[in-house]
Amino acid sequence: MTDRVHAFTDDALGEYDTVALAEQVRTGAVSPAELADAAIARAETVDSRLHAIVYRPRRPRIAGTDTGVWYGVPAFVKDNADVAGMPSCHGSAAITPRPADKDDRFTAQLLSTGLTVLGKTALPEFGFISTTEFEHGEPTRNPWDTGYTVGGSSGGSAAMVAAGVVPVAHGNDGGGSLRIPAACAGLVSLKPSRFRHRDNAQARQLPIKLVSEGVLTRSVRDQAAYHAAAERYWRNPKLPPIGAVEGPSDRPLRIGLLTTAANGREPDAATAAAVTATAGILEKAGYVVEPIATPVAASLVEDFLQYWAFLAQMSGTTGKLGHGRSFDASRLDPFTRGLAASFRRRLFATPGALYRLNKARADYDAVLTRHDAILSPVLTHTTPEIGYLNPAVPFPELLERVTNFVGYTPVNNVTGSPSIAVPAGLTESGLPVGVMLSGAYGDERTLLELAFLLEAENPFPRITTAS
Template sequence: MTDRVHAFTDDALGEHDAVALAALIRTGAASPEEVAEAALARAEAVNPRLNAIAYRSPRPRYAEPDSSGVWFGVPAFVKDNADVAGMPSRFGSAAITPHPAAADDRFTAQLLSTGVTVLGKTTLPEFGFISSTEFETGEPTRNPWDTGRTVGGSSGGSAAMVAAGVVPVAHGNDGGGSLRIPAACAGLVSLKPSRFRHLDNAQARQLPIKLVSEGVLSRSVRDQAVYHAAAEKYWRNPKLPPIGTVEGPSARTLRIGLLTTSANGRQPDAATLAAVTATAAILESAGHTIEPMDSPVAPRLVEDFLQYWGFLAQMSGVTGKLSHGRSFDAARLDAFTKGLAASFRRRLLSTPGALYRLNKARADYDTVLTRYDAILSPVLTHATPELGYLRPGVPYDELIERVTNFVGYTPINNVTGSPSIAVPAGLTETGLPVGVMLSGAYGGERTLLELGFLLEAQAPFPRIAAATTGS
């Protein structure tokens, strides 16, 4: 029997998503203070087992009382790689001596415009470089569905808090799958928006190729739809078509490519393939055309992505004092970050070619997407592994092979800048969540949300409280 843990109970939060909770607050049936108190009590009950909170604020940060935000009073957490004024940012790294941020970063302000109450910061692996929220030393962040398993990464702490019912939504970002991977591991929904859809935080603005997109993790598709529409009201990129208000499936019939082979040629395990096949059947029964397809990008993408990832690891050490203060200690970077950087240095001369091909991948992807309205694929090649399998202390060559074999689908969208949504698609025989992914053309978030609504209606997402028999 898996060791599940959750905080759902008969309090002010109930099992509400953010939309429902905000409605209660607007009508006076609940107050921001009441729901924040309930969320903190839930955190106190489960975080000792999950280790998902990097920093708990001594006082919740409430939105102004006259806030018109759609989620006014809804409690949430911010991932610990985004600055919130007065709260430290450690980026999951022992190399950083944390100090309170002087101001909100640009995206943080966009997030806060929704009216959420910030309770603190959530855990991530060092600089978000690995797909499991584990650390070379110290306790890992655990998966509420099975505390012996990883909750994925890098937005693992946020995923754990939402899946366990502590808060209905939490911030995350995605530079190689860091929203969608933990969503799949924890039975959640998350939309990685198109490149430049929303404002960026400081770290993302420094990248030669912008991989990172900001978003949230939630338990419902409508929370994703409402969030991205609200974020656009704060700031909208005029070069992209607006997402607007999405409230359910569309009547349009679509041509959807079915992609089962990962970018590095791996096949999904039986449970993942079954989930994708069942999802394809749901979409087909709704009138959509499903057509098997090959990868929309060249096979070299994985190797080139790793070279660029290594460049980012190298720069994390080289520019650490400039980015994080004079107390930054590169000697304390974890073994995986050091391994990525060393790999980059060994293949330094291949970097210009890798950057050229990564930039070209956008055009290749766009050409393929002229034939399809969306792509259906797994999120991951296999079920979430046991803790330790992806721990930074595993020898680098072995670990990087494990990572690339686990994460074979999500980086495509970061490289090409295209949007992608992860939604739950049932449970394995041992009760672990399985996620599927729908990816679209650049600027095509609306189509993905409409498909997400359809899947949620036709195959309601598993609920951890209903599945729990122990805790």
């Protein structure tokens, strides 16, 4: 039997999205303190079962001015972004908690919207795995069914939004870490183009910048409103502005339909059905939808794995530099250690992998000269049960499980292109299934317009009413 958990109730938060709550604050119908109190009460009713919150300050951090468009709306920040006065442990037992001295660059951009910070949410160690589970300690569970993962690495944020504790939460995406939990939890999340927003310190150190920052929401209009608001704080002049997106476009579009993942795998039946149904909605709207082949070379999978393993190696060897002298590499989890060992075994493959990864964008861009967007699954199969992706699973078996699960999302991190995950229905057992729309570099606007259309034509399932 499904073990569904949510916190929606008849309080100040109701079932409103972020845009609606911000309007209520502006009109004086509700105060930031009332919203924060309601969200804290909600968290206390569900987090003992979801295990999504890793740090809560004694008092919420309410914005000092009411100039942000989302002033007073409660939210959480993922525990790999620095918030002044709060620790950042990156999901790792190797790090000793210590308060950050200041907000990181992206954190400042996020909080320029006026959000109230209630605390920090869970992620797997350094975001290396596509579930928010740990070798020791409670996993973060999926509100739609607590026997299942909520995905990763932004799993704690996804759980809090899906359960109705807050309408929006921060996440980031280095291989699918926004889109994977969005698909698992029935949410919307846009991975923006590389360099679209400010970067946090960790991302700025990467030889290839995989990580993009963003948010998880229950509505498309919240996604659109967030990215428009973030641009008002800082906009990269080398990219076209996203601007205000408020609904579908009537432009004629050509959509590429991608079903085969970069690793050659095909989606399971439930996922394939969701993609096919979504393609039908787009065709009914007048768009041309036509099958395409994987837009990158087959070598991308192994090359991405080598770079991923390099990042694991660096996490251990530079831990004291980045996280303080108390960093204890002996406490890294088995998956991180396994990735690092695989890097050392293939050390001399790294230069070639980096060269080919940097070339992948040209192949991807060529496809996007013939199509306005690509429709694909987010994941190759539906959400697995807790334990299937646990970092304590023997490394070779776990690596195969992870790479088979996330065959689609890393392409956009490697190429720097934007990609949005949206809900596309429920499985027979009542778990969400997501689909993904990916676009040309700098063209988030088209993806948001398509997402508005899908939301209107196939309303997203609600955890409060879904059977």
